[in-house]
Amino acid sequence: MKHSWRWFGPSDPVTLAEIRQTGATDIVSALHHLPNGEVWPVEEIAARRSEIEAAGLTWSVVESVPIHEEIKRGGPLRDKYIDAYTQTLRNLAECHLQVVCYNFLPILDWVRTDLGFELTDGSWALRYTHAEFVAFDIFILQRPDAEKDYAADDVASAREFFANADEGRVAELERTILGGLPGSEETYSLESLRDTIETYKGIDDSIYRQNLSYFLHRVVPVAEQVDIRLGMHADDPPWPLLGLPRIVSSRDDIAWLLAEVPSPANGLTFCAGSIGERLDNDVVAMAREFADRVHFAHLRSTSRWEGSGPYDFYEADHISGGTDIVGVVRELVAEEYQRESRGGSEIFVRPDHGHQILDDKGRVTRPGYPLIGRLKGLSELRGVEAGVRAMLGTRSDESSRAASA
Template sequence: MRQTWRWFGPLDRVSIDDMLQAGVEGVVTALHHVATGAVWTPEEIAGRQRELSVMTDGSPSGLKWDVVESLPVSEDIKKQKGDWRAHIENYKVSLENLSKAGIETICYNFMPVLDWTRTDLAYRLPTGATCMRFDYADFAAFDIHVLKRAGAAEDFPEDLREEAARRFGEMDEERQQALAKNIVFGLPGAAESFTLEDVRHHLAEYAAMSPDGLRSNFIAFLEEVAPVAEKLGLRLCCHPDDPPFGLLGLPRVMSTEADYKAMMDAVDIPANGITLCSGSLGARPDNDLPGMMERLGDRVHFLHLRNVHRETGDIKGSFYESEHLGGDTDMVALVAAALAEEKRRRAAGRADWNIPFRPDHGLDILDDLNRKAQPGYPAIGRLKGLAELRGIVAALSR
């Protein structure tokens, strides 16, 4: 398993030097400053490669850009509106440019409007560490009383509506704004940031779209870009919904094993694959992560290894991001399944037998609490997670 680390570019408060000292083997990054739907040019790609190839003092880092995360899919493509055809053609050109630069693994997602959703970006644990959390009652308070989405109350059970109303009644304007900012934060480092009016506008455009409609648009996108990726020797890997259940009345199509199976069967070529994110998928109690790795592993091109603690047994419920070995996913069993898949690939002579993974997210601990890096991406918390994952790999490989 190839150890990688997500980096948000020169402004990331976790540096290339930090990454090297953590002992990683490759870099996961993207051109966050390029507008969604635009072409990633050879010059921009080469620029990012140069940036990660040197340490602060100018010494060679020895690191290379292993995985793109993410080459974003525009809202126009997801809705099949506006410039969606031009955006698909631009996506193909970007794939060609990445291939020429020697980058083979491209992560992306097909989540409408928001790339991920949390209600608290610095939830304090009893130890004093902080993490990201999704509180379903706080989310309901935002949806019903802050965003004031039409019909929102009907999406929540009565007891949750009552709790949401109670919490909203206790919020001052500053707390309401903070909650909205957390929920609309989206992807760290992205070129776009949404206002509440932006969110309302996008929600209105998705109002008539069913999950089947979004899935149809997803398959149409894959039918265009996956054959190009296959020809170029690239691996596309779709990240799951985060959290893996419906929010804001939006359709979700990548939340379960059945969703992934439908996507792979619809465009059944090796280039059309999976980012298996144990944290996102693990927020649902009915997702069996080790089993998914065993059954879908042939098309797993990238692994995000993190853990969550579910606060209820419901499909839709509150959760917080835990230590890598401390949540509800059996991380030892999942890593064992990944190592077994690598063994199968080596026996089959596959060039992609070494599956890249990264310690996804991490608790803010020690000096992380003052560093204020991207939410979910501390230096020491991720290093601790990586060390724990290395220990599992070493023990199972012994």
């Protein structure tokens, strides 16, 4: 595996010099300063690559090239923005970029409701509490007919939270959801979010899937031509929010995605954390089934707490929690062994998010992307990989001896 680290560019409080000391060799980055839908110029891509290489690292994964909302909605300008997207892919290939991570989430990217959930050891984690999000939707955003999209128990829990929350907590919840988390390319006001949601009126899962299909059929052939591997990231969290469609949330969703355009260039960013947030997803089984189309992996785990519901979770330590990360790594390493025999590519992996621990608490940090918390996660994941490789290597040797006998 190629151990990588997400870096948000020159404004990132974690420097390339610090990343060099973590054990990561490859950088995951993007040109976040460019507006969605704009072609990424070769000159800017090359300048970013040179900056990273000057620090002794390699820019290997682009996370991400955002998809314009006009493409997602299937609007009249989607071909214009798809043409811009494919030109960006060509420009990235010219600068020797190999993998592009992206998602097809409408409007909001990944969502949390609490950026500083304190764990028993004193560290701070990211958390999603469904009652709080429903309260935001119904009572803060006041989206028309929002109550119809939730179960009665969820609405009752949201009402109770909102009735007891003080002004500070309500304001914090609003800022957390509207402000966008790292990697999100848009921020909203309540009014602009309501207006943008309205542009999706009449777009259900079926229509949204048709829009994704249109995009894939236009973009994947270009990726094939320029030898770029596209990695779709699962929805986070993997269920509908704000009455909008989310169609990359389950095993069947991913199977459809890969079958729709059956090309190696149409692959996955396998995010164990996002997939594991949904209780009916068997993360290890999905890693095994789709391993041959995994180009990039985000590795972390999630947990629940006493009294939490099926849509509640917090981000646990990378290799503990409710997701079998050891099992996922085992499947990815086994896939890499298969690729070695046929000349395939290595899988890029990164520690996804991290707790704020130790000095992380006293320094400027992006939610989910502290230095020391991710360093801890990367170290744990590298240890797991070494153990898995030793185990699989031993079994492989024993099988070879048995066959010879």
